[in-house]
Amino acid sequence: MVEERVKFFKALGDETRLNIIGFLLSNEHCACDFKQMKDKDQTTISRHLKVLTEAGIVKRTKRGRNIIYDIKNDEMKGRLLNMGIEAKGDCACNKVGDTGSIIKESVKKAYGKIAREGGSCCCGSSCCDGDVSNDPIRISASLGYSDEELKVLPESNLGLGCGNPGAFGAIKLGDIVLDLGSGAGMDVFLAAGKVGNSGKVIGVDITMDMIRKARRNAKKNGFTNVEFRHGDIEELPVDSDSVDLILSNCVINLTPNKSKVFNEAYRVLRKGGKMYISDMVLLEELTEEQRNDEELITGCVGGAILRDDYLELLRDAGFYLDRVSDDIGIAERQYQNLPVESLKIVAVKV
Numbered sequence: 001m002v003e004e005r006v007k008f009f010k011a012l013g014d015e016t017r018l019n020i021i022g023f024l025l026s027n028e029h030c031a032c033d034f035k036q037m038k039d040k041d042q043t044t045i046s047r048h049l050k051v052l053t054e055a056g057i058v059k060r061t062k063r064g065r066n067i068i069y070d071i072k073n074d075e076m077k078g079r080l081l082n083m084g085i086e087a088k089g090d091c092a093c094n095k096v097g098d099t100g101s102i103i104k105e106s107v108k109k110a111y112g113k114i115a116r117e118g119g120s121c122c123c124g125s126s127c128c129d130g131d132v133s134n135d136p137i138r139i140s141a142s143l144g145y146s147d148e149e150l151k152v153l154p155e156s157n158l159g160l161g162c163g164n165p166g167a168f169g170a171i172k173l174g175d176i177v178l179d180l181g182s183g184a185g186m187d188v189f190l191a192a193g194k195v196g197n198s199g200k201v202i203g204v205d206i207t208m209d210m211i212r213k214a215r216r217n218a219k220k221n222g223f224t225n226v227e228f229r230h231g232d233i234e235e236l237p238v239d240s241d242s243v244d245l246i247l248s249n250c251v252i253n254l255t256p257n258k259s260k261v262f263n264e265a266y267r268v269l270r271k272g273g274k275m276y277i278s279d280m281v282l283l284e285e286l287t288e289e290q291r292n293d294e295e296l297i298t299g300c301v302g303g304a305i306l307r308d309d310y311l312e313l314l315r316d317a318g319f320y321l322d323r324v325s326d327d328i329g330i331a332e333r334q335y336q337n338l339p340v341e342s343l344k345i346v347a348v349k350v
Ligand SMILES: C[S@@+](CC[C@H](N)C(=O)[O-])C[C@H]1O[C@@H](n2cnc3c(N)ncnc32)[C@H](O)[C@@H]1O
Pocket: 104, 107, 108, 111, 123, 124, 158, 159, 160, 161, 162, 180, 181, 182, 183, 184, 185, 186, 187, 204, 205, 206, 207, 210, 231, 232, 233, 234, 248, 249, 250, 251, 254, 255, 300
């Protein structure tokens, strides 16, 4: 009982959480409604919503593909209003500076430079040390690509991945495959060899220079079953229920709204379709300073979220998690022992 009270009052001891409560006292909201709250990214908002839920102030309800947040019940509403917390008339969205757009601009700038000037490592930062050099071949070999795979199209290997998602399971002849954040196209070209001419592989990337580079690679090497689309994986330029398999290699950590990415992935997959993800996640919280560090954000660390929160967002989007494994050693090999790991997931649209 005392413990519950402590949780309750602790949850109220934060300005952002009081603001969220204010909006929820007027109306229920989905987490994405709060994404544009002043200086708050989606990860921060999700964390605050979690604290409020665990303190018994807010309840979560699944509605279709969305999680809706509301004050737990009328009694709680009365209690909060009696404490002097004011209901805010309107929701926070669309009011103030959009941190999401700022992050995306930084990402496009950083990866545009890499596309034009050549590969780097650690998802675009310059943090490599230990026994993995800045050589994309050595980096990709350390992530599980075979010698044969590395020979397929070396120009498309910029050493930006954190795993080899195309090897997590079957990619079948005739499959329609989608690669989220396809970069210079390495995983697209490897999948293209497996789906054959009766299948197709679509790469989507937000950075136009990456798309140009991938298209040049495709043309030069005569690939006819691949397509590179310029777009944001938070709003996929892909039809609903049209894809058999989704790949994503070290990308979703860079997106400000990960729920949106997972909801979109779920929308475009056919029933029974799978997602093979390799991505950087946190093993412990970063400091505020680290989370706002542009180099860490574009280096696949600053925008990463906690491992368990990542898996929860996938489940919230409707996915069944068939397999999950961890590469903890990547922190030492490529990330200067920051509290990160590469998470490998096979998720199914059931
Ligand atoms: C670390 S690189 C990985 C590239 C590729 N998957 C690979 O393994 O080589 C991240 C890529 O994701 C792209 N990206 C980042 N945010 C994105 C978004 N919101 N929508 C689409 N692509 C995005 C970047 O432009 C970049 O090409």
